[in-house]
Amino acid sequence: MNDDLLYIELRNALMRKIYDGVYAAGEPIPSERSLSELYGLSRVTVRKALHLLAQQGVIHKQIGVGNTVSLERTSYLGTLDQIALVAPAQRTFFSLFLDHFQKIAGASDALVFFIQQSERERIEDTLFRLLLHGIHNCVIWLDYKILDPIYIERLRVLGMNLVFFDIPVSTPYADNVILDNRDAIHSLCRYLEKNGKPPIAYVGRENTSPTSFFERECAFSSEMPHSVILHIPWFHSGYLAEHMNRFIWDTLYPRHRPGSLLCSDGEIGVALKKALLHHGINDILVASIDDLPEAKELPLTVYSQPYHLFARQVFDCLATQNSSADWQAKTYRIKGELIVR
Known part of the structure; x- marks a missing residue:
């Protein structure tokens, strides 16, 4: 050798x-x-x-x-010629963001490639493997995964610039670009109070800790302290569509009879709205975060996530980390838009 x-x-x-x-x-x-x-x-x-x-x-x-x-690493001063987007699955939500990000990065001659996280490898190890191959810029969507904070620090020390998308991760070693979850919940609550019937119930994911779902649930508790919060197991959309009937008859009825439902994300909103319509239940007003393609057809009032603004801010974060020796981590909360249908 x-x-x-x-x-x-x-x-x-x-x-x-x-x-x-x-x-x-x-x-x-x-x-x-x-x-x-x-x-x-x-x-x-x-x-x-x-x-x-x-x-x-x-x-x-x-x-x-x-x-x-190195005791402290503010940022890796390099170039944006290659960017890796790492996520456990290429689901609809992430795909919408990815489309916008590729356009913005491409305009600056940056090559973007998607890495689907393997169930057999920790996401920390995937990032380290990318680093060994000379990839110093990574955008990460954890979804339901958890990344050990100590490895975020070690990856930063080794020269990786990191941006977490849609994940409120508290760390001095990476930027965060997320939806303004409090504004989203506030807007949807006011809409349901004005147009729906009481009581308002919140439907979210069972496992809320790794993602923005925790912030959304806390925001709802603050907005509607006396309202009920219901949970659906943490599975993908196929599971939601298959088991939503059981959720309706075992959870909504007969224990709860809400007049309005606020869903934590588009997958739950679409699946729940479809199931209610299938059973001829038309007296419950449903609204959700995320404007997925099926929401318009149902129709479903949503708080739309501004993917183009997310993409621009994520790219700007990486650009700053590559060029500023005194970079400091920030969390950017971006407001979306209420779309009434």
């Missing part, structure tokens, strides 16, 4: 050690001599690998200590 491949392999091995937490931020890594003996490589090869890590800002030399892992 030639020297070029050896020093790249060593660079990757040391990055793996940092990613796994063997070498923590602010702590020293083994000396050049120790690494040479540990990996059976020449000092020249080791020196080249360390030089590359230093160039990338992953390590820096500290007098009296040696090479230490």
Whole structure:
């Protein structure tokens, strides 16, 4: 194996050690001599690998200590030539965003590619694998997944610029671009109060912690403190369509008889509206967040998510992370539009 491949392999091995937490931020890594003996490589090869890590800002030399892992990484100053969008599944919601993002990125000559997250691999490991292949810009939609905060920090230290889309992740190492969930719930509650019949019930996902659903449910509790909140198991739309009949007869009736329903997302809104119409139930007004293609046909009043504004803000976040040495993480809450049908 030639020297070029050896020093790249060593660079990757040391990055793996940092990613796994063997070498923590602010702590020293083994000396050049120790690494040479540990990996059976020449000092020249080791020196080249360390030089590359230093160039990338992953390590820096500290007098009296040696090479230490960067304690703080604000952003990776690079280019936007390649952007990875990582998500567990290419569902309708994400596809709508992806269409807009590709247009905006393409106008700046950035290559965008979609990575569907495997059920057999942690999303953290997928991101690290992309980093080893030179991908430093990632947009992430977690959906129902959870990403360990410590790995967000390690990925940032290793030189990855991160933007979470639709996910209110609290971290100083990534930007967040999400819907203004409080405005969405407020707008829909006022619409249902004016046009529907009481009582108003909220229908959301059973597992609310990883996504904006938690914010939406909290906002509804604040707006309508005496209203009931109902949950549907966390499954995809196929499950919702198949089991919505059971939800109607076992949950809505006879225990609850709401006059109006506010749905946490478009998949639930469309599936529930279809099921109610199928059973001839026309006296319940349904509204939801998300303007999916079927919503207009039903018809269903929605709070539409501004995908074009999301896409622009996500791209601008990456551009700032690539160009500003004093970047600091921010959360951008973007208002949508109430569409009455």
